[in-house]
Amino acid sequence: MRQQNPRGQGGKLHQDILAAAFAVLDENGTVEAVKLRAVARMAGVTAPAIYGHFASVDELVAKMRDIAFEELLATTDAAAAGADGPVAALLARSSAYVELGISAPARRRLLFTPITDRVNEVGLATFDGLVDLVRECVAAGRSTSKDPQKDTAHLLAALDGLVLGHTVLTGFPWPPLDEAIHDVTMRLALID
Amino acid sequence: MRQQNPRGQGGKLHQDILAAAFAVLDENGTVEAVKLRAVARMAGVTAPAIYGHFASVDELVAKMRDIAFEELLATTDAAAAGADGPVAALLARSSAYVELGISAPARRRLLFTPITDRVNEVGLATFDGLVDLVRECVAAGRSTSKDPQKDTAHLLAALDGLVLGHTVLTGFPWPPLDEAIHDVTMRLALID
DNA sequence: TGTACATCAGTGAACGCGCGTTCACTGATGTAC
């Protein structure tokens, strides 16, 4: 089948397995489709070979989830980096969040797969970044929020709802996405 | 196993199968868990017996989905029935929608399971009811919405997001749900 | 009122399939002498 990796390079297959698992996820759209044998097939490897790198499918999926969260944080950070002022940064972050979610629905669903009861720290970091931006908007006199933590939680939920709607109720007559992101962000963060 | 139904009463098992399917859904939490054999087991019946009533699991799930939508519409209608004025009615509807979603997460996920490409008519009816309420709020001078259709779509998405968050990110420090419903509804429907 | 028969609801055995997991193994690569 596969050309076996040289000695120290077991890590090569480790990466290949993760890539194959994401490919399976993206192709099938559901976390449930990420089966050990399906991943092995995708990686061009025998099923038992997985065990050399992951103790179980759950461990593999948990790892995928961490990666997806880091990807999310990196993408939204990058989007907000060049923004001019906190309002623009908040809008850019919202926009990136929603668009990434819609463009990769399976990965987003992965983020919402409870693996353990602990809340993912990177996910919390994303949230904290948003809260800080809302606080900056308040400081700049652009938002009248009296409780940025609360209002940001509402915003985050609403953005998730937009992603969910556009992902799963594709037949619904949704208004243009950019208007939705703008309106929802401005209104829930109490800007202007 | 099961006492067989009298002649004209094949419909009895038909109902039992649906009830069993919902029981399986609620117990396991995912639509994927609704397997033909699991449903048969839950109904106290042999697997092939299902075929007398449903051509396939997909047909069974489609039927469950229709029922769940009707349940949703009935519940939100009932909640809004006694309300005093359009604003109160809108809030009651929002509240009922979110609370039903959170209390029965598996059924709500079922609503968002695309079976065919057609949009469920009962789902659309629920949406139209919300739009009408927002229009009434505008007529009553309580909402400044210039595009009730659009603003209601945002509201619906945001409410779904609240449900999703409370269902799936249970470890997250969500603000009190009643405040969330109130704030989101008032702000997205541009009331007051 | 009795009896033969058709219908109907559901059973039970069997099939092929993909799954997760185990186990002994193979064959290439590096290391010690």
Added chain:
DNA sequence: TGTACATCAGTGAACGCGCGTTCACTGATGTAC
């Protein structure tokens, strides 16, 4: 420089299981005469 050996990465066969689906069947219920 050559050779024996340990290690390592991955294979291939096998297992038991639950799945969807088929098929011939059983036994109770209603109907015709």
